[in-house]
Amino acid sequence: MIQRFIELGQGYSDIYELIELAKSNHSRLQHMIALHTVIEKKATSLAIILKPTDPGKFQPIYICREGIPNPNLLPNKRFDLFAQTAEELNKKIIELSVKPSTIFPEKELFYQQLIGILRLNHFLAPLQ
Numbered sequence: 001m002i003q004r005f006i007e008l009g010q011g012y013s014d015i016y017e018l019i020e021l022a023k024s025n026h027s028r029l030q031h032m033i034a035l036h037t038v039i040e041k042k043a044t045s046l047a048i049i050l051k052p053t054d055p056g057k058f059q060p061i062y063i064c065r066e067g068i069p070n071p072n073l074l075p076n077k078r079f080d081l082f083a084q085t086a087e088e089l090n091k092k093i094i095e096l097s098v099k100p101s102t103i104f105p106e107k108e109l110f111y112q113q114l115i116g117i118l119r120l121n122h123f124l125a126p127l128q
Contacts, residue, residue: 003115004059005111005114006061006063007065011065015064018046019081021062031048031091032046032048032049032089035095035097039066049061
């Protein structure tokens with residue numbers, strides 16, 4: 001199975017695309033995730049995990065990376081929209097604390113680390 005992050009942006013206007021992807025793929029929506037980190041400020045990445053395709057076994061993880069203020073410290077409309085969508089779709093937002101992408105020399109290494117964390121917490125299937 002191939003599990004890959006698809007970055008939409010940093011969560012400004014692309015947060016609406018992430019929400020629309022969750023709504024339009026409701027039958028495939030597996031998890032909605034908030035990844036909290038500290039860069040120069042406390043930031044949050046929002047992501048959705050879809051069920052794998054059949055055939056093909058491709059599992060996309062759409063993400064808006066580190067562009068939203070941490071909602072636990074500074075409530076904001078973008079996170080509220082994501083939370084409202086989760087409620088409408090009967091999903092719970094999974095919140096995790098992770099290292100920032102800026103400490104990795106390549107963005108791909110950051111995403112590999114996140115895939116490992118998601119697998120360890122059983123939000124993604126293990127390697128097959």
